[in-house]
Amino acid sequence: MADWNAGQYLKFEDERTRPSIDLLRRVPLEETTNCVDIGCGPGNSTELIARRYPTARVLGLDNSPDMLAKARARLPDRDFEETDIANWQTEERFDLIFANAVLQWLPDHPGLLARLVSFLKDGGCLAVQMPDNLYEPSHRLMVQVAREGPWAEKLSFAAQARETIGSFEDYYAWLQQAGCSVDIWQTIYVHPLDGAEAIVEWFKSTGLKPYLDRLSTEERSEYLSRYQAAIAEAYPVQQDGKVLLRFPRLFFIAQRK
Template identity: 50%
Template structure:
């Protein structure tokens, strides 16, 4: 077996439980679609085949990743699943010729096998990776590919400051569950647990630097579509406004804001491409 562990640092996102109230907003998520599409394109470019017959986009969101997946493999039978009905509705409107279904990945019992399972910015919301990843690999045909991208920003100021603001007395009891996020494992962990289950594995980490117009408020708008959701979902409307105000204040201290109100947001992401 060949194993490649590859790290880069280049200058160049959702709760999957369908039993919970769906508060994900496709319109909020797509406010930064160009920026969110960059790692999707980078992941697709590293898929080491020129054609696949059957592919699925798990955690497909509003269909932006599925659209790029279909463009990369135009002859493939492509489908998508997501836990959010709002996201799936948006995906169906965007790509009416593709099959999309509301499915919780932890309850995904599809008996089909695939040439490509694509998971962009989705699996970081799902627990039990030690069992989840082998199950996904088992759904691949021989020579099939698991392609995964996950944000690796849990220790970035954006997320550390969420936890800091959440620890304030006025709402800390409400936000206990929000601060107990799925553990983020490192490249070594995924390599160690997947290397004997696949023929090749490539792992790398890229930090993107996104110039956002609007200072700290722009960072808040970005994260309202993803990382802030567990916190906001636990608060009432007045509390949400106060939480976001305090969070924005902390962000403005942590990030340099240029004279034209541009802020450069570093966003590290972990990529995995494994071939069965």
């Protein structure tokens, strides 16, 4: 895919940071010396980790130059590296591996989780949050508009850019097999947004990206127009003029025994 757009992503920074706050709050570690934020994006989650563990080394990893530029400007005293997490290997061992809204882009979760756990110190934690919204109207309509337009063949594989999230039982079993105790839960956030256009703007930097990256400028405009019209039907306007974006997210913290 083309590079991520940090500016587009940060249009909803407060809403996007809430899951990181909730995830970090459940991490049971009182102190750490070595933390890594994988898929750190523009550094909003990295900043939270650095605040909680001010004396620890906190490293941010991402594969997006634009995101990393924003992260470095935000936290000039922290280390950031451009890395493909799908192939990341390290000799370091971490107290905390933090992965907010990144693992859904990577395949083979059983193997991926076992590899990440192997980078933890004994007693260290892998803290993960993933959007679990592929069956929400926002994402079902992405697929529907892709299939019904003149770009159907071009977009036939776009929906496969994201990994399908497994069940609670899947992640519990995979993480136990990797030698961890597991705390797992789901939260459904409800975000009041300023109309259908705001929902489209939200997903331009995330869920819509695999579709938009494959289209020409003219096709992109037409696709977004059709998608926004479908979104307007699926998300009714409330009395105050807002629309409510329902957003389920899966969380777990795996602590290596």
